Amino acid sequence: MCAHIVRMAEYNEWMNARLYEAAATLPEDEILADKGAFFGSLYGTLNHILLGDVIWLKRFATMADYPALDPVRAMPQPAGFDQRSGSFSELRALRASLDGIIRAWAGEIDEAELPRMLEHKSVAGLPFAREFGGSLMHFFNHQTHHRGQATTLLSQAGIDMGPTDLVMLVPNVAQA
Structure with a gap:
């Protein structure tokens, strides 16, 4: 399972780099324009992720x-899932930094921790106790789900992201 977590962190970083590179080809006003998506704009979607x-x-x-999460511990707690994080270029830099943190942290996770309970509060303050491993799978699935929305917005703007599947990072060992 830990190898899968590391692969998901690598996939997250790979896809985000490609997604932001593609988005950067658009004018800033197009990135910020409300397109009727769940989070309004491409920026809103990337910011939510x-x-x-x-x-x-x-x-x-x-x-x-987890030493890799020390920079995250120092970050202010977001007030919600739609708080604005600065300009697109600032969001892009923060995304790249966070992806490096996620990749490093994935390598620190011990399999024995996965069944432990993660106690936390929702953004609305409701208490939860959930399995760490299941919460971690949600973490990666949440990213993938909303990147799908972002790639749709890019497609509507005429930008083809090309392959986005996780299998692109799974080594192909077939003999040619």
């Missing part, structure tokens, strides 16, 4: 002393 990651990483930082 980032805020969700920070919120979940702050929760995960309570599970164990």
Whole structure:
């Protein structure tokens, strides 16, 4: 399972780099324009993914002393999932930094921690106790789900992301 977590962190970083590179080809006003998507704009969607990651990483930082999460511990707690994180270029830089943190943290996770309970509060303050491993799968699935929305917005703007499947990072060992 830990190898899968590391692969998901690598996939997250790979897809985000490609997604932001593609988005950067658009004018800033197009990135910010409300397109009727769930989070309004491409920026809103990318911002939501980032805020969700920070919120979940702050929760995960309570599970164990993960040194890779020290920078996240120092970040302010987002007030919600739609708080604005600055300009697109600032969001892009924060995303790249956070993806490096996620990749490093994935390598610190011990399989024995996965069945432990993660106690946390929702953004609305409701208490939860959930399995760490299941919460971690949600963390990666949440990113993938909303990146799908972002790639749709890019497609509507005429930008083809090309392959986006996780299998692109699974080594192909077939003999040619």
